[in-house]
Amino acid sequence: MSRSRFSLNAATTKYWPVDALLTGAAEAGIGGVGLWREETQAHGVEKTAALARDLGLPITTLCRGGFFQAADWFDENRRAIDEAHTLGAPILVLVSGGLPDGSRDVDAARQHVGDAIGELVPHARAAGVQLAIEPLHPMFASDRCVVSTLGQALDLARPYPAESVGVCIDTYHVWWDPEVWDQIARAGAEGRIATFQAADWITPLPEGVLLGRGLPGEGVIELRRFREAVDAAGYTGPVEVEVFHTAVWSRPGPQVLSEALHSYLTHVA
Amino acid sequence: MSRSRFSLNAATTKYWPVDALLTGAAEAGIGGVGLWREETQAHGVEKTAALARDLGLPITTLCRGGFFQAADWFDENRRAIDEAHTLGAPILVLVSGGLPDGSRDVDAARQHVGDAIGELVPHARAAGVQLAIEPLHPMFASDRCVVSTLGQALDLARPYPAESVGVCIDTYHVWWDPEVWDQIARAGAEGRIATFQAADWITPLPEGVLLGRGLPGEGVIELRRFREAVDAAGYTGPVEVEVFHTAVWSRPGPQVLSEALHSYLTHVA
Numbered sequence: 403m404s405r406s407r408f409s410l411n412a413a414t415t416k417y418w419p420v421d422a423l424l425t426g427a428a429e430a431g432i433g434g435v436g437l438w439r440e441e442t443q444a445h446g447v448e449k450t451a452a453l454a455r456d457l458g459l460p461i462t463t464l465c466r467g468g469f470f471q472a473a474d475w476f477d478e479n480r481r482a483i484d485e486a487h488t489l490g491a492p493i494l495v496l497v498s499g500g501l502p503d504g505s506r507d508v509d510a511a512r513q514h515v516g517d518a519i520g521e522l523v524p525h526a527r528a529a530g531v532q533l534a535i536e537p538l539h540p541m542f543a544s545d546r547c548v549v550s551t552l553g554q555a556l557d558l559a560r561p562y563p564a565e566s567v568g569v570c571i572d573t574y575h576v577w578w579d580p581e582v583w584d585q586i587a588r589a590g591a592e593g594r595i596a597t598f599q600a601a602d603w604i605t606p607l608p609e610g611v612l613l614g615r616g617l618p619g620e621g622v623i624e625l626r627r628f629r630e631a632v633d634a635a636g637y638t639g640p641v642e643v644e645v646f647h648t649a650v651w652s653r654p655g656p657q658v659l660s661e662a663l664h665s666y667l668t669h670v671a
Numbered sequence: 672m673s674r675s676r677f678s679l680n681a682a683t684t685k686y687w688p689v690d691a692l693l694t695g696a697a698e699a700g701i702g703g704v705g706l707w708r709e710e711t712q713a714h715g716v717e718k719t720a721a722l723a724r725d726l727g728l729p730i731t732t733l734c735r736g737g738f739f740q741a742a743d744w745f746d747e748n749r750r751a752i753d754e755a756h757t758l759g760a761p762i763l764v765l766v767s768g769g770l771p772d773g774s775r776d777v778d779a780a781r782q783h784v785g786d787a788i789g790e791l792v793p794h795a796r797a798a799g800v801q802l803a804i805e806p807l808h809p810m811f812a813s814d815r816c817v818v819s820t821l822g823q824a825l826d827l828a829r830p831y832p833a834e835s836v837g838v839c840i841d842t843y844h845v846w847w848d849p850e851v852w853d854q855i856a857r858a859g860a861e862g863r864i865a866t867f868q869a870a871d872w873i874t875p876l877p878e879g880v881l882l883g884r885g886l887p888g889e890g891v892i893e894l895r896r897f898r899e900a901v902d903a904a905g906y907t908g909p910v911e912v913e914v915f916h917t918a919v920w921s922r923p924g925p926q927v928l929s930e931a932l933h934s935y936l937t938h939v940a
Contacts (some may be wrong), residue, residue: 501891506891506893508846514850539810540808540809540847540848541808541810541876543846544847544891545874545875551848553849554849577777577811577812578777578809578812578819579809580781580819580820580822604812606879606880607810607879608874608878611810611876615920620906621813622770622777622813624775624777
């Protein structure tokens, strides 16, 4: 049963071709995969959707929309919603983007994120796709994501219906937050836990800090406590393991799938 | 007047010998210097204190106590308080330390920090030294400082008198926090703003992330807004510029003092 709750986010096996990933995931009997737009587009969105249907493999999330500081955010995010719909992915994860070039106005950037999400809600609702606002660790606040805490993500979601706007809770990004347990409970009470992702925190952080995520058990996060907290808050969806790490990427996809599943069963489930 | 509010934290000019730093600071007519324990001990604490007195140069802070996960934290922090007293530094900055080796229990580590500070209060009070809890950016939560937000620092300080336990507000560590403006106002209302430090946020972050702080104006932080916010909250003390960066360290001390003063006057004052 635990195995069927596990979903492999494709970022963990960055160089495993999409068709091989889907086939490997189906053979392993896991609950699904989370996909990324670039690799899915390269393989073909329709083709990927057809293969997933043939295999009976759920696409748990599509990563990612957002980056609202870009000039073409509106059209680009509508395309992302359409792709999620085509793939049968119920959730599009939104990483908000950082400050516009030359700007120091983080308040304005955050305000814009809220407004932009509002403009996407009708299209998301029509497509049957839930937008999941993902707070990223505050070390990404200037260049990748001005949404820095779960509480802030929930505040941004509040004006919109929960079936259209939820949150993505990723342990790597929120583990340090003294308020995270209260905010997980709040997210559940508000019906907004769209998805739950697990990765571990390891130091020292690498240059640029993006590729330092650890497999569950490699770091300091109380991962099982997080899984129990989202469960207690009413979340019943999949648990995605999502790791960006050059050493993990250097290993064969099937091996990483097996390692990620094992680390999930040992430290999260 | 602005120049007399400026204090140079010695970490900014790491390789400038303590006696030369003090003499250079006095000649530049700035308001003081913040010192670090290791370099001050190497020069001699009494000798440094005597030179500062002769020059009429205030020692604005001593950095740093804390690291409460260490076995000898009690004795070590009492020594740090004594050194601050000897130097005439009114404030000892506390960086709490990270998780104990092998631990994933950040709640317990945070609880221990609060308890440990309580055990130091009598000695600090007797020495006339205020302890300043410094929240560090959440990217340091596992290995350097489990105190991650200004609100959390204020919660930890709350059981103790404000004249003995305050907070250190460092722009680099708190700029991303959506609650920071409210918490600065709260810190002022509670009489706990012990010191204010300015450094800028630049990306990409270097490996290990410690040595990535920028001089004021080099990054994205609304530094003047922070200075105005602490002023509005009733803070009247010095503004320390504290930058750790290998490129800054590679330049001569007098040049960096001049650059730091200029960047402070341009972007903070």
